Amino acid sequence: MKKKQIIAIGLAVVLGAFLLTGCGKTPAKESGNENSASDIDQGVEDQVDEPEVGDGEIDPSKLEPVELIWNLVGTPQADQDAVFEEVNRVLKEKLNTTVKFNIIDWGSYDEKMKVSIAANEPFDMCFTSDWTNPYTTNAQKGAYYPLGDLLKEYGSNIMEQVPESYWGATEVGGEIYGVINYQITARIKGVSFPEDVIEELGYDVSAITSYADLTDYFATVKEKMPDMVPFLGMSESIDAIQMPALFTEETGFSIDYLQGPLAVRKEDTKKTFNAVESPEFMEFCKMTRDWYENGYVRKDVASINDFKGESKTHSYASFITGAGPGSVQVESANAGFP
DSSP states (O other), X not given: OOOXXXXXXXXXXXXXXXXXXXXXXXXXXXXXXXXXXXXXXXXXXXXXXXXXXXXXXXXXXXXXXXXXXXXXXXXXXXXXXXHHHHHHHHHHHHHSEEEEEEEEOHHHHHXXXXXXXXXXXXXXXXXEBSSSSBHXXXXXXXXXXXXXXXXXXXXXXXXXXSOGGGGGGXXXXXXXXXXXXXXXXOOEEXXXXXXXXXHHHTOOGGGOOSGGGHHHHHHHHHHHOTXXXXXXXXXXXXXXXXXXXXXXXXXXXXXXXXXXXXXXXXXXXXXXXXXXXXHHHHHHHHHHHHHHHTTSSOTTGGGOOOHHHHHTTSXXXXXEEEESXXXXXXXXXXXXXX
16 A cells, blocks of 8 residues: 655754755645655645555565655765665665755755745755755745654654754754754864875974964965965855854854854853954954955955855865864865865
8 A cells, every 4th residue: 555655864963953854845746756755745644554564564566666856965976876876776675765866066055945945846855954955944934844743653763863952953843844963063164275285385284273373374375386375265154253263262262153243252151242343353354354465365255156166176275164073084075185
């Protein structure tokens, strides 16, 4: 007998609330896929028991075929099709299900998802977060399907993998709309240096312990590698706010980018203040202004819209990236070079 198959899978760094979620209100008939899981809002309540083969095992041969559409943000990888093929082989064998993976590059993902959701285009899963394809906003709009009851009934093993207290971060109006992939529980921004650049310069980047230390590195690049831009610069959103948090770490000054300019000091974490009005932020701005005037960033840096894309051009001697376990491998893969 037929049972609607629903899968919602997610990625999350807990503080950033990175999630993937099942979409809502997207009739299957619009996608041209009669059995798409996009029709979950049309009758989840009408589900019946799965075909079973002893001891509760599902018999996939008795399930009608389903293709799920999964929108993901990231840099397309050379061998991704081989990976997707193997994933679909396993899913087909076990659940008579396949997944169409739509990998959308960083620079265009947010806008494409805005258009897709506004146009009610069919998809079953998507990457969502606080910084692209905004989770809370879309959940409030009804773009995502509530998953709480489904997780309790079918995904208890998923919920057990993440501390119970963390699931509250996924709730919007008391309902869960996304599934967390439990990874590191803290994140910061750092600076990445192309391996071939620092080798050619013979520069010991391990001596760089603050953003102020970058000034000497930039000057060295400008002198010895004039065709290389010393620093990519900062975007006008997350990176521009996160950089001061790292720059002032030694002073105990921290900015929580999730709350805009809200800041605290280590010696008094219960007291908040406007970071933009602080002397630390002023000194940071003066320093970055000096970088600009000395030609350490492009004169047209304000016109850059896709900083991820720019970092792949191998035209810069340093750029802002994530910092944490495995970040070297991740950022090397994203950039396309070590």
